[in-house]
Amino acid sequence: MIVLDQVNKVYPSSKDGDVVALQDINLRIERGEIFGIVGHSGAGKSTLLRLLNGLEKPTSGSVTVDGISISESGDRELREARKKIGMIFQHFHLLWSRTVWENVAFPLELAGKSKKEIREKVDALLERVGLSHRANAYPAQLSGGQKQRVGIARALANDPSVLLCDEATSALDPETTTSILQLLKEIHRDTGITMVIITHEMSVVKRMCHRMAVMEAGKVVEMGEVETLFREPKHPVTQQFVQSYHTEKLEASKEHTDLIRVKSDDLDRIWSRLADWVKIGVTVTILPDHEKNDGMVALQVSGEPDQVRDAVEEIREFERRSEVIPHV
Numbered sequence: 152m153i154v155l156d157q158v159n160k161v162y163p164s165s166k167d168g169d170v171v172a173l174q175d176i177n178l179r180i181e182r183g184e185i186f187g188i189v190g191h192s193g194a195g196k197s198t199l200l201r202l203l204n205g206l207e208k209p210t211s212g213s214v215t216v217d218g219i220s221i222s223e224s225g226d227r228e229l230r231e232a233r234k235k236i237g238m239i240f241q242h243f244h245l246l247w248s249r250t251v252w253e254n255v256a257f258p259l260e261l262a263g264k265s266k267k268e269i270r271e272k273v274d275a276l277l278e279r280v281g282l283s284h285r286a287n288a289y290p291a292q293l294s295g296g297q298k299q300r301v302g303i304a305r306a307l308a309n310d311p312s313v314l315l316c317d318e319a320t321s322a323l324d325p326e327t328t329t330s331i332l333q334l335l336k337e338i339h340r341d342t343g344i345t346m347v348i349i350t351h352e353m354s355v356v357k358r359m360c361h362r363m364a365v366m367e368a369g370k371v372v373e374m375g376e377v378e379t380l381f382r383e384p385k386h387p388v389t390q391q392f393v394q395s396y397h398t399e400k401l402e403a404s405k406e407h408t409d410l411i412r413v414k415s416d417d418l419d420r421i422w423s424r425l426a427d428w429v430k431i432g433v434t435v436t437i438l439p440d441h442e443k444n445d446g447m448v449a450l451q452v453s454g455e456p457d458q459v460r461d462a463v464e465e466i467r468e469f470e471r472r473s474e475v476i477p478h479v
């Protein structure tokens with residue numbers, strides 16, 4: 152289990168004054184959970200990850216991973232703890248002068264494993280990530296997806312209990328992203344490893360994570376089950392991310408979206424009416440309207456165009472106090 156308790160991180164800077172990268176972070180990630188952290192550039196995601204693997208210490212507060220206090224550990228203890236925390240990166244961070252096989256062997260050599268142990272482990276890992284046939288290639292000879300597979304094999308070398316993923320699919324095309332996420336899912340299924348996934352791509356969170364935290368300006372502004380946050384995002388930043396997810400999906404699949412304003416008092420009845428549409432693939436998201444404050448909320452209805460129109464028509468007929476927001 153990962154626990155962050157009242158964590159703050161301040162970078163002193165003579166030029167800009169102190170930079171508060173993380174502020175009052177309280178987080179609890181269960182063993183075996185896949186946890187997503189989402190936020191715009193500069194929100195503090197990478198800083199949080201660096202605290203989790205002990206690359207940096209918090210200014211105050213504590214970071215504990217599987218019972219070991221990462222924030223308090225000395226160098227030696229930290230080296231041991233890090234073996235149980237694997238990490239993969241957007242730009243892979245492979246050793247370019249070493250072959251695929253030697254890259255995966257590297258952490259095992261550092262851990263002082265015997266030649267026989269290393270051989271068996273590296274062969275098994277390369278098979279696991281589907282790269283046995285490229286064992287003697289150099290990273291420069293691989294595709295992006297293959298490089299990330301090497302990264303994953305290397306991260307798993309010491310049988311970590313936690314895998315930290317820092318924008319691990321952000322440099323990959325959609326198809327390769329799908330295959331890497333599939334591989335990570337299989338690894339999670341087979342090992343029960345805890346995963347922390349940092350990303351700005353909501354589609355990654357939607358496909359992978361159980362729970363997520365949304366960060367802005369060094370703070371966690373919303374946290375919860377992925378399904379709940381997608382259905383009912385409360386904080387404006389979460390709403391923005393959810394909306395951009397739907398917009399991207401829409402553009403990709405030529406889906407249609409309608410917005411309809413309804414009385415929030417009527418929501419329960421409307422939900423029960425919409426349940427059948429949701430079952431056949433129509434997505435409905437509640438977007439609270441904080442500005443007007445007139446007891447109305449907006450429902451964003453997305454999906455196959457005919458189904459969306461029929462669903463919206465049904466709400467209008469059923470709920471006379473609703474109003475469709477015209478597309479601009």
Ligand SMILES: Nc1ncnc2c1ncn2[C@@H]1O[C@H](COP(=O)(O)OP(=O)(O)OP(=O)(O)O)[C@@H](O)[C@H]1O
Pocket residue numbers: 162164170171172190191192193194195196197198199
């Ligand atoms: N070593 C550092 N020294 C000074 N300021 C830093 C340092 N590292 C990060 N920061 C600042 O801390 C804040 C959070 O940065 P961080 O890299 O954690 O954000 P992020 O959400 O990961 O963004 P990105 O997705 O662009 O990497 C930013 O304002 C950044 O400029």
